[in-house]
Amino acid sequence: MKKIVLLTLGLFLSNALFAQESQHVTPTLFTPKISYLDSLKATFSNHATSNCIDERWMKEIADASLSNEMFFDIENMNIDEKVAYNLDTEVLKKRLRKLDVQSPFVIEYNPALENVIKSFLKNRSKSFERQMAIAEYYFPLFEEKLSKYNLPLEIKYLAIVESALQPKAKSKVGAGGLWQFMPETGKQYKLKITTYVDERHDPIKSTEAACHYMMNMYEIFGDWSLVLASYNCGPGNVSKAIRRSGGKTDYWEIRKYLPRETANYLPAFLATMYIYEFKKEHGLVPHKAEMKYAETDTVMLKQAMTFKQLSDLLDISEAQLEYLNPIYKSKYIPSIEEETFYLRLPKNKIGIFVSNEEKIYGYLAYLEQEKIRNIQLALQAKKRDSIAKQDSLAVVANLTVKNNDTNEYEEVIKKRTKEVVSKNFHKVKKGETLSEIADKNNVSIVNLRKWNNIKGSNINAGQSLVIQTIKKVTVNEVVKKPKPKPKTEIVEPVVENAVAENTEKPTENKYSSAKSKIEIKEDYYIVQKGDSIFSITKKFPNLTTDDLKKKNDLKTDNIQPGMKLKIQG
Structure with a gap:
């Protein structure tokens, strides 16, 4: 019978599960x-x-070392220093003339250019093979935009010199993106920069901005070499170099009057163009892009x-x-x-x-509901903990009041609400952002920046961030209120030589009535448990603490239960 019941139950559960799986959840x-x-x-x-991007190639195209190498070379390379590399000068001149014929740029042989080409081939050939895969991803986009504005297609090589084709590249002076716009220049060319968005890193919008910049500079200088120089150091510095050279407009003649980085800039651009155009001749094997922008x-x-x-x-x-x-x-x-x-x-x-x-979008709404529900559950749990704590304090307080009979005042629990600010710390994990951390801790990004004095959005792995929480808690305050005064106990005066029985069990209390006008020469009071000099004087009119101590030769206020104190006489 049990087997039949279990089998029936199993079939019922299986059907129920199958029905659940077949329906929309x-x-x-x-x-x-x-x-x-x-x-x-x-x-x-x-x-x-x-067929998304392979993880290995994903690491390759996001590797910042390529842009760091290029930044270093542009800033520090001595292009006038000869480089030992097997490249015949006459062969190089012939190839440069071929480039010059098919390009609006003036590409002429120069010993400094030869040094840069040899240096790149000798020291950075592997980097160029890696960059050629990324170029396969971006170059179609660049060529489309350059053609749209009727600009030389060779300008696409400038993005290699600027950022090594890293869309997140940042220079030490604050330039960012594929085309390395400074924040103010980016805004000038309508690139939006906010807390969440930086359009300098957007390939399409930043390429559009670069095209507009090139067109504006060509209207000023009318020479593509000077346009590229102005792109690096600004039109003001190029104009100064022209004036200092006596009005010359050939790049190689004004080069010594330009900033050091700009002096290396155009040779690096021309060398990059040469290596891409003659990669087969130098045995370079480009890596393949797994996906193109298109x-x-x-x-x-x-x-x-x-x-x-x-x-x-x-x-x-x-x-x-x-x-x-x-x-x-x-x-x-x-x-x-x-x-x-x-x-x-x-x-x-x-x-x-x-x-x-x-x-x-329904799933995102579900996540928001879950977030609200978790917050509510957390608040309810805190409330239960707070009530339990209050109850335990009340029990302790009641026990204290009941057991402390010698106190003149009772301890009573008084409740009030106050705000308590607590600080926790969140250790930043690799890849975490302010938005994710704020979301995990149910706080706003604005407050997270304020607590940690963060002006932008940059945080580092291992960094400890302060997370503040403000709670309204009920506080139990222990206060004292006066304990009801005990009833005055009047003991019959003890006469000298009286027997013990008459002392312990008086037959008549002459002070039981406040209206009693009987005058007795000698009167005594037996100290009760909890009595003090002060409390005893309050039981008898016109009796002060000094009088009581003087009548009984007391040097201090210390008295013990059972002591017989003289009240009158």
């Missing part, structure tokens, strides 16, 4: 996050394995979301999202009224997002 506040997420993704349309697309977002949420939903790494969307500073895409924000994804991921948009 509706989230509730009590649905575990992981099960809801997995169930939701199982219903996604076009939920196929992605294989990505954008979708407009309707509400805020984090890279972590997108990573969970779309099975794409946060690192890849960050590379495709370098504009967002804190791995967080905001939602601000009357502003539009876009998410760039591989095209197949765009398909998944668009096909399942309502489900994705």
Whole structure:
């Protein structure tokens, strides 16, 4: 019989589970996050394995060492120092003439240029092979924008000199992005910079800004070499160099009057162009790009979301999202009224997002509900703990009052509410952002910056951040109130030579009535438990503490229960 019951129950449960799996899962506040997420993704349309960027190549294209090497070379290289490398000068001249014919740039042989080319081939050939893969990703975008504004396509090589094609590259003076705009120059060319967004890091918008800058500078100087020099050090410094040289406008003639970095800048650009154009002749084997910019697309977002949420939903790494969307500073895409924000994804991921948009936004709403519910549960738990603590204090206080019979005052519990500020510390993990830390600790980013004196969004792994919480707590204060006065106990006067029985059990109390007018020459009082000199004098009119001590030859206020004190006489 038991076997039949168990078998029937098992079949019932199996059918119930099968029915649940076959239906659309509706989230509730009590649905575990992981099960809801997995169930939701199982219903996604076009939920196929992605050909997203491989993790190894992802590390390669995000490696800041490439930009650091280029920054170092531009600042420190002595381009007038000869370099030992097997490259025939006549062969180099012939190749440079070929470049000059097909380019609007003046590309002529110069010993300093030869030194830079040899230095790059000797010391940075492997870096160039790596950069060529990243160039395969970005160059189609650059060429499209340069063609749009009728600018020389060779300017695309400038982004290699500026940032080594790292969209998140930052110089020590504060320039940022593929084209290394300073904040003020970026804003001048309509690149938005806010707490959450920095459009200097956006490949499309920053390339547009660079094109506009080049056009403006060409109208001033009319020479592409001087345009590039002004891009590095500003048109003012180039104009000063021209005046100091006596009005000469050839780059190589004014080079010594330019800042050191700019003096190395154009030779580095021309050397980079040469190496890319003649890579086969020098045996360079470019790495291959796993994805090109054209294989990505954008979708407009309707509400805020984090890279972590997108990573969970779309099975794409946060690192890849960050590379495709370098504009967002804190791995967080905001939602601000009357502003539009876009998410760039591989095209197949765009398909998944668009096909399942309502489900994705529903999941984000579910996460928000879970967050609110967890906050409520935490507050309820704190409230229960506070009540339990209050009850325990009240019990202790009651025991203290009952057991302390010798005190003249009772201890009573008085409750009041006050705000308590507590500080905790959060140790920053690798890859964490202010937005994620604020979200985890249920605080605002504004307060997080204020508590830790952070002006921007930069934080470092291992850094300890202060997290403040303000709680309203009920405080139990122990106060004292006067204890009711004990009834006055009048003991019959003891006559000298009286027997003990008459002393302990008086037959008549002559002071039991306040109206008694009987005058007795000698009167005594037996000290009771809890009595003091002060309390005894209060029982008898016109009796002071000094009188009582004098009548009984007391040097101190110390008295003991059972002592017989003279009251009158």
